[in-house]
Amino acid sequence: MSDYTKILLEENEIPTQWYNVVPDLPEPPPPQLHPGTLQPATAEDFAALFPRALIEQEMSVERYIDIPGEVLDVYRLWRPSPLFRARRLEKLLDTPAKIFYKYEGVSPAGSHKPNTAVPQVFYNAQEGITKLTTETGAGQWGSSLAFACAQFGLECEIWQVAASYRAKPYRRTMMEIWGGKVHPSPSEVTEYGRSLLAKDPDHPGSLGIAISEAVGEAVASENTRYALGSVLNHVLLHQTVIGEEALLQLAKVGETPDVLVGCTGGGSNFGGLAFPFLREKLAGRMNPVIRCVEPTACPTLTKGQFRYDFGDTAGLTPLMKMHTLGHSFIPEPIHAGGLRYHGMAPLVSHVYQLGLVEAIAIPQTECFAGAVQFARCEGIVPAPEPTHAIAAAIREALACRESGEEKTILTALCGHGHLDLASYDQYLRGEMVDLELSDEAIAAAMAEVPVLA
Amino acid sequence: MSDYTKILLEENEIPTQWYNVVPDLPEPPPPQLHPGTLQPATAEDFAALFPRALIEQEMSVERYIDIPGEVLDVYRLWRPSPLFRARRLEKLLDTPAKIFYKYEGVSPAGSHKPNTAVPQVFYNAQEGITKLTTETGAGQWGSSLAFACAQFGLECEIWQVAASYRAKPYRRTMMEIWGGKVHPSPSEVTEYGRSLLAKDPDHPGSLGIAISEAVGEAVASENTRYALGSVLNHVLLHQTVIGEEALLQLAKVGETPDVLVGCTGGGSNFGGLAFPFLREKLAGRMNPVIRCVEPTACPTLTKGQFRYDFGDTAGLTPLMKMHTLGHSFIPEPIHAGGLRYHGMAPLVSHVYQLGLVEAIAIPQTECFAGAVQFARCEGIVPAPEPTHAIAAAIREALACRESGEEKTILTALCGHGHLDLASYDQYLRGEMVDLELSDEAIAAAMAEVPVLA
Numbered sequence: 001m002s003d004y005t006k007i008l009l010e011e012n013e014i015p016t017q018w019y020n021v022v023p024d025l026p027e028p029p030p031p032q033l034h035p036g037t038l039q040p041a042t043a044e045d046f047a048a049l050f051p052r053a054l055i056e057q058e059m060s061v062e063r064y065i066d067i068p069g070e071v072l073d074v075y076r077l078w079r080p081s082p083l084f085r086a087r088r089l090e091k092l093l094d095t096p097a098k099i100f101y102k103y104e105g106v107s108p109a110g111s112h113k114p115n116t117a118v119p120q121v122f123y124n125a126q127e128g129i130t131k132l133t134t135e136t137g138a139g140q141w142g143s144s145l146a147f148a149c150a151q152f153g154l155e156c157e158i159w160q161v162a163a164s165y166r167a168k169p170y171r172r173t174m175m176e177i178w179g180g181k182v183h184p185s186p187s188e189v190t191e192y193g194r195s196l197l198a199k200d201p202d203h204p205g206s207l208g209i210a211i212s213e214a215v216g217e218a219v220a221s222e223n224t225r226y227a228l229g230s231v232l233n234h235v236l237l238h239q240t241v242i243g244e245e246a247l248l249q250l251a252k253v254g255e256t257p258d259v260l261v262g263c264t265g266g267g268s269n270f271g272g273l274a275f276p277f278l279r280e281k282l283a284g285r286m287n288p289v290i291r292c293v294e295p296t297a298c299p300t301l302t303k304g305q306f307r308y309d310f311g312d313t314a315g316l317t318p319l320m321k322m323h324t325l326g327h328s329f330i331p332e333p334i335h336a337g338g339l340r341y342h343g344m345a346p347l348v349s350h351v352y353q354l355g356l357v358e359a360i361a362i363p364q365t366e367c368f369a370g371a372v373q374f375a376r377c378e379g380i381v382p383a384p385e386p387t388h389a390i391a392a393a394i395r396e397a398l399a400c401r402e403s404g405e406e407k408t409i410l411t412a413l414c415g416h417g418h419l420d421l422a423s424y425d426q427y428l429r430g431e432m433v434d435l436e437l438s439d440e441a442i443a444a445a446m447a448e449v450p451v452l453a
Numbered sequence: 454m455s456d457y458t459k460i461l462l463e464e465n466e467i468p469t470q471w472y473n474v475v476p477d478l479p480e481p482p483p484p485q486l487h488p489g490t491l492q493p494a495t496a497e498d499f500a501a502l503f504p505r506a507l508i509e510q511e512m513s514v515e516r517y518i519d520i521p522g523e524v525l526d527v528y529r530l531w532r533p534s535p536l537f538r539a540r541r542l543e544k545l546l547d548t549p550a551k552i553f554y555k556y557e558g559v560s561p562a563g564s565h566k567p568n569t570a571v572p573q574v575f576y577n578a579q580e581g582i583t584k585l586t587t588e589t590g591a592g593q594w595g596s597s598l599a600f601a602c603a604q605f606g607l608e609c610e611i612w613q614v615a616a617s618y619r620a621k622p623y624r625r626t627m628m629e630i631w632g633g634k635v636h637p638s639p640s641e642v643t644e645y646g647r648s649l650l651a652k653d654p655d656h657p658g659s660l661g662i663a664i665s666e667a668v669g670e671a672v673a674s675e676n677t678r679y680a681l682g683s684v685l686n687h688v689l690l691h692q693t694v695i696g697e698e699a700l701l702q703l704a705k706v707g708e709t710p711d712v713l714v715g716c717t718g719g720g721s722n723f724g725g726l727a728f729p730f731l732r733e734k735l736a737g738r739m740n741p742v743i744r745c746v747e748p749t750a751c752p753t754l755t756k757g758q759f760r761y762d763f764g765d766t767a768g769l770t771p772l773m774k775m776h777t778l779g780h781s782f783i784p785e786p787i788h789a790g791g792l793r794y795h796g797m798a799p800l801v802s803h804v805y806q807l808g809l810v811e812a813i814a815i816p817q818t819e820c821f822a823g824a825v826q827f828a829r830c831e832g833i834v835p836a837p838e839p840t841h842a843i844a845a846a847i848r849e850a851l852a853c854r855e856s857g858e859e860k861t862i863l864t865a866l867c868g869h870g871h872l873d874l875a876s877y878d879q880y881l882r883g884e885m886v887d888l889e890l891s892d893e894a895i896a897a898a899m900a901e902v903p904v905l906a
Binding site for chain 2 (some may be wrong): 106110170173177372377378419424
């Protein structure tokens with residue numbers, strides 16, 4: 001086993017419980033607030049949006065939550081996912097570091113998103129819900145939810161950020177193959193969408209706007225609920241299968257990470273990989289540096305403020321305390337659509353605020369340069385989002401070349417880029433630019449964030 | 454293990470030898486002929502095209518050929534590939550049959566093609582070749598060769614059938630990510646290409662024409678050879694890792710196939726899956742029906758003739774005895790670009806002629822209907838080529854529902870459809886048509902096939 005390229009697990013080694021980091025943290029995270037009363041949101045406040053089981057998970061302080069058998073059955077279509085040792089990349093970089101990456105692109109939708117789409121649909125189906133609405137940016141989440149709805153026989157209606165809808169028609173096709181119904185957002189089918197289109201018929205949309213449309217539709221329709229692909233506690237909970245498997249896989253080859261890097265948009269891929277390792281760190285069983293990587297064009301953690309803000313643009317969601325650039329902030333159209341979100345998962349924000357994890361921002365040309373190096377060595381063409389994780393892993397490996405340290409680096413390649421090749425085309429033709437965000441742009445959006453006592 | 458969804462193997466269970474079916478056949482296959490002398494082609498006749506090691510494999514009568522360690526090292530990036538039991542599809546079809554599919558879409562390029570691209574590049578590198586040329590249709594082969602060239606540091610120049618080049622720009626990008634240089638075919642860079650463009654500037658191209666251009670360039674350039682992604686004996690040889698792994702995987706769950714179905718274009722995916730099972734059948738250790746599935750728009754086996762013909766359109770290759778629709782035949786632009794080839798691998802043609810395998814043709818709308826059913830159950834979106842295999846597996850499973858037989862059906866899902874979603878879009882919008890081929894069209898192309906004694 002000493003010359004392995006990948007570490008596989010058997011189906012019976014899929015974790016049977018999700019891990020909730022909340023009870024292990026030195027301080028509990030601040031509660032979500034009702035946007036009207038500004039009091040801590042109750043289970044009832046969420047009832048129009050989510051099924052009871054997911055609301056319980058959202059608020060849970062249990063350390064472990066059992067994964068239902070029906071969910072495990074679907075997970076088996078692609079899980080456990082492989083953990084690779086990037087030996088060819090190490091050789092190219094001439095580094096003494098070991099680079100491991102957990103690859104979630106083996107799922108049907110091509111990313112980590114089905115890890116939470118499947119249980120979300122399952123719990124809705126259990127409670128008699130017949131239709132789910134959601135938003136999607138690059139399309140990874142929308143296709144994951146459509147796939148999951150096909151597994152449990154639910155309808156699925158998706159608002160896709162208009163810029164992505166137009167730039168990536170094939171993601172829409174993928175959603176339709178699995179039975180999903182897709183609208184560009186802003187859309188003509190909601191009042192909020194129509195109001196935005198009236199001002200700008202070519203509105204590029206944003207995740208925040210698409211969330212407003214999907215939430216509005218769910219609240220207005222019977223037997224319909226909303227599903228969110230990131231940010232919320234229960235989403236990060238479901239994603240911990242990534243980190244739990246990675247822990248088991250590293251243990252099989254006798255490794256513990258010195259550095260863990262993951263890309264952060266809403267925070268679910270990062271939380272899913274990092275939280276089980278954070279548990280081990282807090283328990284003193286290992287001591288990895290844990291680092292978030294975000295795009296310089298949407299630097300939520302490194303340039304945003306830790307404030308109560310809305311999850312969506314219209315201000316329909318509960319207020320969440322998180323790192324935010326302001327809910328009215330519309331990020332530049334960088335290629336990593338999944339990282340174009342104004343906020344950060346409250347749990348990721350909280351552990352960052354507590355100093356338990358670090359954060360850096362990397363410009364997209366450096367990310368794509370790293371991704372092309374990676375693809376030529378390792379074969380897999382990464383999605384634009386995890387190019388950030390790869391670029392950070394390469395930075396770390398090159399630092400090890402300088403210092404001579406034999407660090408073990410762990411990252412997550414959270415999806416493949418098969419439906420994002422236009423971004424590589426732009427990069428290869430030398431037409432990709434780095435979008436630096438001005439302090440003025442951030443200040444303008446922050447001015448609209450509610451000021452709470 | 455009784456409720457498994459997929460059967461995985463460890464890296465050390467990758468086969469260490471390729472299987473050559475030739476010595477096990479009741480009759481040897483007819484030799485390839487030099488197009489000038491019409492005498493059996495010698496190793497020297499191939500020397501301008503292929504490295505010595507591959508020519509030896511092309512003509513070998515050894516039953517097993519060792520896989521070099523350097524090739525196994527690259528195979529480990531994705532092999533062994535998983536064998537799935539399609540339990541959800543079985544349930545949807547309400548069939549007593551068991552459906553197994555070997556999934557080759559886990560490779561970096563997304564199909565079985567890297568299984569032969571990697572050894573072909575390795576042997577060329579061993580013999581000091583610095584550049585390879587090739588043709589590609591849908592792009593699976595071109596991207597596989599570009600990936601393999603990146604592994605061993607060779608240049609890669611690719612002629613892509615113009616219709617596909619224009620319809621699928623992202624396959625080109627994928628080839629470029631791995632360092633490949635891509636031309637539409639017919640191209641302005643070869644004399645033959647220019648001659649065709651002079652007659653028709655919008656010429657859609659064909660695999661046969663692209664082969665002519667790539668072969669012409671290889672013969673004319675120093676330290677440059679040509680690589681073919683299907684048809685030839687050494688290509689089918691390399692693909693037998695598919696069948697060998699599947700045999701091992703089925704044995705782990707105590708299954709033997711009653712029916713094996715595979716899609717046939719050039720024949721490499723089919724041969725790779727089927728030949729190890731044919732060995733077992735010829736040795737009396739199992740008795741599966743083995744069936745080729747081809748598109749009704751390019752029915753090489755079911756409507757072509759078993760004749761000596763050229764592998765390319767310009768008539769540059771040796772003459773091969775195979776089922777052919779005529780080397781000047783330009784198939785309709787169906788979506789399964791990889792099945793749009795006028796001929797069939799001589800080895801597949803030979804075993805079909807001997808009655809050891811069967812063949813059927815299926816129209817593309819039935820194939821896509823089956824593929825959408827499959828995707829909604831199993832998650833994976835198949836490439837257009839293996840939709841034919843899936844449709845045939847579904848036919849067989851439905852027949853079992855009628856008869857009550859509990860057959861074990863094995864097929865290969867030789868690639869994913871992430872870069873072929875336009876075809877699904879056309880299908881879902883009800884705009885896909887079935888292209889039946891007229892006897893007159895076949896007769897016209899056959900009239901140009903050389904008449905040999």
